Amino acid sequence: SIFDGSSVVTVMDKNLIHQQVKLINKISHKDTEAYSYETTCPTKGAQWRLYGEKLENGKFAMLEIPIESIENTLDIVEKFFSYLVLLSVVIAGIFSVILSRNIAKPVAELNEIAREMGRLNFNKKYLGKRNDEIGQLGQTLNDLTTRLEHTINELQRELDKEKQLDVLRKSFIAQVSHELQTPLSVINGYIEALEDDLVDTEEEKKYYYEIIEDEASKMSKMIRELLDLSQLEAGTFRMQREPLDVTSLLDEISHKYEKIAQAKDIKWHYKNMKEKVMIMADVVRIEQAFTNIITNAFKHTEEKGQIKVLTFLRNDQLHLVIENEGDSIPEEELGHIWESFYKAQTSSGKAGTGLGLAIASNIFKVHQIEYRAYNTDNGVGFELIMDCLSPRNG
Structure with missing residues (x-):
């Protein structure tokens, strides 16, 4: 027999087996049989599992x-x-917490x-530094919020501009109506006087006709300017x-x-x-356009005041400068004096319809002439910058 502390290998005949053991049960699987038995070796009442194979010499090799020992092994395996x-379970819980922090929190x-x-609040931004899909x-989202904020701000500015333009348009219409009403009233008054024979001499009649013609010319000019402005815009x-x-x-204009x-x-x-040039x-x-700028300068120059008109070349461009002594324009209005229907207010209280400068600015735009006030x-100055066909002459 060979005993390793936990099992025994023996070689004996079959009869000897049955004489020294008490059979408890028999286990069969296909052609193989195993036995559970009780023996007095190594201690009384010890139970063993036996497996045997028949050798060529007729004896049996038994394990x-x-x-x-088997039960102890099973207990160990079960505990393991x-x-x-x-x-x-613990590892899964840890991974769940990690995944929650790394995925669920950023997603939230x-x-x-x-x-x-959705509430049109674009101040909240994603501040993460991830390089995965969540970071992308x-x-x-950050890019989208920036573009949406820019677009909405642009739309708001356009809306504000439209509202302001509507206010200016209504104000302008009221002012133009007043400007047209004035010559119409004068014309009607003089015509009624002529119809009622309230004018005695031919000289007085001639004077009345001249007044009527002058007022009609003013109306005609204003209407032409309105048509020009409409077509230009x-x-x-x-x-x-x-x-x-x-x-x-x-030179001709100056003369x-x-x-x-x-x-x-002046x-x-x-x-x-x-x-x-x-x-x-x-x-x-x-x-x-040039005439409108100069006329505007005359309008805002007091008696004894001065108007300067000068030109010079710089970088193949002709600069035309027109300056007049008189009232300044409030800084916040300088950028608006070129706008259609804008009624500029000077420090002395003088006001204009804005037609002349609005027409001039549109003509300058078509000619790609830079202009500023x-x-x-x-006083006030205007500068125009024009591209020359050649530095000196054509």
Whole structure:
């Protein structure tokens, strides 16, 4: 026999087996049999599991294992699996917490950002630094909130501008109605006087007719300006642009306004380029724009005041500067004086319909001429910058 402390291997004949053991039960599986038995070896009442194979010499090789050893092994295996299950539950719980922190919390944060976007609150941003899909989604939400905020702000500005324009339009219509009503009232009054033969001499009649004609001309001019402005703003006004000697045009305009300045007791200071400078322009419309700027300067220059008109070349561009002594324009209104239907208010209380400058600005835009208004130490200035066909001449 061979005994290793837990099992015994013996070689004996079959009869000897049955004489020294008490059979408890028999286990059969296919051609194999195993026995549970009780023996006095190594101690009385010991139970063993026996497995035997018949050898070639007719004897049997037997493997005997104590049942107590098997049960101990099963207990150990059962405890091992119990501990393994418990450990698995603990590990699963830990992973659940980790996943909750790494996935559930960021997802909840992204959901909150989306809710705030629905309330048009774009201040909440995703601040995570993840490089996975959640991080990409957070960055996408950030980009989306930025674009939405920008778009909504732009729409709000446009809405505010439309509201402001509507207010200005109503104010302008009221002012134009007043401006038209004034000459109409004068014309009606003089016509009634003529119809009722309230005018005695031919000289008085001639004077009345001159007044009527003058007032009618003012109305006609205002209506033409309104039509021009409407076409310019709608982009339906046709321009016939061609090479134009702008220095010669300015000389002609200066000659006309020099006499007006003398009549109004205003100092006229004019300094133009001596050489010819060519630009591409519609001569009628560009003269109209220049005239509107200069007329505006006369309107806001007091008696004994001065108007300066000068030109100079810089970087192949002609600069035209028109400055007048008089009231300044409030800084917050400087950017608005070019707008359609804008009624500018000067510090002295003088007001204008805004037609002349609105028409001029639209003509400058079509000709791609840069323009700006600014306050000087003792008045207001306008600067126009035009691209030349060549640095010196055409």
